Amino acid sequence: xxxxxxxxxxxxxxERLGPVLRSTNTTISPANHGRxxxxxxxxQADLLVVGHISTGDPSTPSAExxxxxxxxxxxxxxxxxxxxxxxxxxxxxxxxxxxxxxxxEPHMHIWASLLNLDWLDLSHExxxxxxxxxxxxxxxxGGAAPGExxxxxxxxxxxxxxxPVLTRDLLDRISPDRSVVVVNASxxxxxxxxxxxxxxxxxxxxxxxxxxxxxxxxxxLNGVIGEVPAMMALMAAVPMPTSDQITDGVRRILDAxxxxxVTSLREAATGTLGGVGExxxxxxxxxxxxxxxxxxxxxxxxxGDRTPSEVAAAxxxxxxxxxxxxxxxRADAWKVVTDGSNQGRSGYFLQPYLGEESxxxxxxxxxxxxxxxxxxxxxxxxxxxxxxxxxxxEFALCAMEDLLPHHPAGDLRHRFEHVSFSTDDQLTRMxxxxxxxxxxxxxxxxxxxxxxxxxLGPERAQRLDRVASAYAAGMRxxxxxxxxxxxxxxxxxxxxxxxxxxxxxxxxxxxxxCVSPDQALAAITTHAAWQIHADDRGSLGVGQRAxxxxxxxxxxxxxxxxxxxxxxxxxxxxxTPAYQG
Ligand SMILES: [Zn+2]
Numbered sequence: 001x002x003x004x005x006x007x008x009x010x011x012x013x014x015e016r017l018g019p020v021l022r023s024t025n026t027t028i029s030p031a032n033h034g035r036x037x038x039x040x041x042x043x044q045a046d047l048l049v050v051g052h053i054s055t056g057d058p059s060t061p062s063a064e065x066x067x068x069x070x071x072x073x074x075x076x077x078x079x080x081x082x083x084x085x086x087x088x089x090x091x092x093x094x095x096x097x098x099x100x101x102x103x104x105e106p107h108m109h110i111w112a113s114l115l116n117l118d119w120l121d122l123s124h125e126x127x128x129x130x131x132x133x134x135x136x137x138x139x140x141x142g143g144a145a146p147g148e149x150x151x152x153x154x155x156x157x158x159x160x161x162x163x164p165v166l167t168r169d170l171l172d173r174i175s176p177d178r179s180v181v182v183v184n185a186s187x188x189x190x191x192x193x194x195x196x197x198x199x200x201x202x203x204x205x206x207x208x209x210x211x212x213x214x215x216x217x218x219x220x221l222n223g224v225i226g227e228v229p230a231m232m233a234l235m236a237a238v239p240m241p242t243s244d245q246i247t248d249g250v251r252r253i254l255d256a257x258x259x260x261x262v263t264s265l266r267e268a269a270t271g272t273l274g275g276v277g278e279x280x281x282x283x284x285x286x287x288x289x290x291x292x293x294x295x296x297x298x299x300x301x302x303x304g305d306r307t308p309s310e311v312a313a314a315x316x317x318x319x320x321x322x323x324x325x326x327x328x329x330r331a332d333a334w335k336v337v338t339d340g341s342n343q344g345r346s347g348y349f350l351q352p353y354l355g356e357e358s359x360x361x362x363x364x365x366x367x368x369x370x371x372x373x374x375x376x377x378x379x380x381x382x383x384x385x386x387x388x389x390x391x392x393x394e395f396a397l398c399a400m401e402d403l404l405p406h407h408p409a410g411d412l413r414h415r416f417e418h419v420s421f422s423t424d425d426q427l428t429r430m431x432x433x434x435x436x437x438x439x440x441x442x443x444x445x446x447x448x449x450x451x452x453x454x455x456l457g458p459e460r461a462q463r464l465d466r467v468a469s470a471y472a473a474g475m476r477x478x479x480x481x482x483x484x485x486x487x488x489x490x491x492x493x494x495x496x497x498x499x500x501x502x503x504x505x506x507x508x509x510x511x512x513x514c515v516s517p518d519q520a521l522a523a524i525t526t527h528a529a530w531q532i533h534a535d536d537r538g539s540l541g542v543g544q545r546a547x548x549x550x551x552x553x554x555x556x557x558x559x560x561x562x563x564x565x566x567x568x569x570x571x572x573x574x575x576t577p578a579y580q581g
Contacts, residue, residue: 021274030326071574102263104528107480123154149179156185168223258579298333334376347389449504546575
């Protein structure tokens with residue numbers, strides 16, 4: 001979890017990863033692993049899956065056999081329903097578990113997540129109390145080679161009573177001789193011990209850089225480092241990743257998604273750090289060995305100081321056009337970010353934050369926003385607009401309402417991301433404009449209490465993640481993780497959509513917005529697939545791709561309370577193994 005927003009590029013990530021990514025090949029070379037041609041006049045299955053199959057299709061919810069030919073489902077139902085489709089060459093598989101459609105993660109970040117992949121996780125999820133933070137640091141220090149710096153991430157003091165700080169003295173007691181650097185989840189602060197400060201050459205007399213601070217008490221460094229210009233001094237002592245490490249990191253992130261049953265996902269800001277090279281690298285990695293998860297990319301509308309038109313031209317020049325690529329890596333959307341993070345108090349609200357005079361601000365002028373959206377719409381992209389606060393939703397919606405009549409939408413399925421706070425009127429207008437929401441559902445679970453108690457107050461907090469209202473307005477909502485804001489774990493998101501329980505105190509935040517189990521599961525399967533233009537995924541039926549997961553229990557037939565504990569033993573893409581646990 002982070003109180004920053006993964007939809008925007010953090011300068012530290014840009015500084016550390018950008019040069020490596022920009023130096024990679026920029027030729028887009030699709031691998032076409034999945035594209036096979038069949039000369040058969042009648043389909044004969046090359047794979048027969050037998051057992052407990054939960055289809056995700058409410059009209060035919062379960063089956064006992066599924067026949068697959070050339071990666072597509074050619075028959076599904078009882079054993080006798082598919083008997084005529086099999087032959088001597090058919091491979092029969094009887095998975096040890098329940099077969100469900102592969103889950104779809106419609107908004108996550110690969111590139112922004114690579115920098116700290118191997119850092120110690122001090123998130124509230126990993127460390128529910130401040131004592132847990134201290135013990136996690138102690139055991140990591142004890143378990144590592146001397147001299148190796150310990151980097152830790154996602155420490156979020158706002159989620160602990162009294163907002164405790166990791167001071168230099170405390171970190172020195174944990175590790176007197178090994179460098180320790182902890183990054184705050186907001187990405188605005190770092191905490192360092194004496195060894196780390198010395199390695200970076202920062203002393204009591206080092207002047208603060210413009211825009212940054214080395215915290216001091218009575219002239220002595222206290223180890224609290226504020227803002228990027230000062231944080232960069234500490235990061236300079238950390239080695240840059242190599243391109244092999246980046247490649248390995250991409251596979252690890254996708255493996256972790258597969259481990260949660262995901263077979264398709266959307267990378268929600270491609271090109272933020274390395275431009276076109278990021279997409280080229282994904283194709284290259286997939287070309288060397290098929291990825292474990294299909295990746296749909298949203299091309300980021302900002303690259304350095306280029307204008308939106310110049311960014312669009314850069315993508316076109318690389319032959320990146322809507323739906324270009326292959327079955328594994330496909331370019332599908334144009335990403336625009338209108339505001340920041342609500343828990344970081346940089347989301348854009350109609351009313352001020354609790355106890356403050358400001359409700360945040362937009363990232364664009366109205367003209368600038370219309371321009372960047374216009375550029376994406378003109379090139380035929382699905383637009384994917386980050387809107388966190390209710391003023392951001394209004395801002396983006398007004399612009400889209402102005403623009404869409406000039407760009408007949410066809411079937412582009414434009415999306416608003418997070419839509420964390422919205423009004424009834426906004427949801428009605430989004431539905432009318434053909435825009436659907438994707439919710440970062442675990443905002444409720446992890447930050448619901450913080451929104452209620454300290455950030456927005458009890459009344460506004462009720463309006464967090466209004467999935468039931470989105471359904472009532474006639475839309476097809478999806479749920480996402482915004483990884484690394486939260487872990488990729490669709491079944492945890494779905495449980496939160498059903499229960500809206502707060503991790504902090506177990507209370508329910510606005511029961512009127514709870515959805516049914518079927519609605520929550522549709523939001524991580526069929527609706528999420530629809531939002532990434534993958535209508536042949538998200539459910540198991542004739543003509544669909546054989547993308548499925550083998551799991552320990554059937555979510556469509558079990559209590560949502562237990563969904564997050566359901567384990568995944570295997571996933572398949574086009575009927576061939578993609579991940580094995
Ligand atoms: Zn994002």
